Amino acid sequence: MEIRAVAYDHPDATKLMAEVQLEYVRRYGSEDSTPMDPAQFAPPRGLFLVGYLDDVPVASGAWRAHDGPAPAFGPGDVELKRMYVVESARGKGFARAMLAELERTAVAAGRRRAVLETGTEQPEAIALYRSSGYTEIPGFGVYKDEPDNRCFGKNLV
Known part of the structure; x- marks a missing residue:
């Protein structure tokens, strides 16, 4: 898979974000x-990535800088968003x-910790994050009080 940085409103990013929204509806x-301002995903304080197989978009992920408010966010944090892999490409790493x-x-942008939120209806995401060194942190965001919300964090440096 070749990973490329693209703009938040790039057609491939838009396509994958629409698909992930359908996945949320299904699950x-x-x-x-969650409020999403495209400007938050523009360098240097954000980034949107798309993964390609033979020039076909199959995966996405993004981060946006957050430096507060505590306790959910601290100086040097990024929030990971829109992690998604199309169904036909799942299970391949x-x-x-x-x-x-x-x-x-x-890390290259000077950020120190990654945080994210997911939910109990995404057990494969929870397994990925835990196996990648993420640990549960207090809830944050729009869904912080929802019983199926799970938030994770990991020190990057």
Whole structure:
């Protein structure tokens, strides 16, 4: 898989984000309503990545800088968003590769810790994050009080 940085509104990013929203509807009954400002995913304080197989977009992931408010966020944090692999490409290590590239680029941008939220209806995501060194942290975001919300963090440096 070749991973490329693209703009938040790039057609391939838009396509994959629409697919992940359908996945949320399938698993949780509704789309993710977390506020997403495209400017937050522009370098140097953010990044949107798309993974390609033979020039076909098959995976996505993004990060945006967060420096507060505590306790969810601290100086040097990034929030990971829109991790997704198309169904036909799952089970091949692409999510792990995308996660590693998100972490690498965040560190290169001077960020120190990655945080994210997922949910109990995404057990494969939870397994990926735990096996990659993420530990549960207090809830944050739009869904922090939802019983199926799970938040994770990992020190990158």
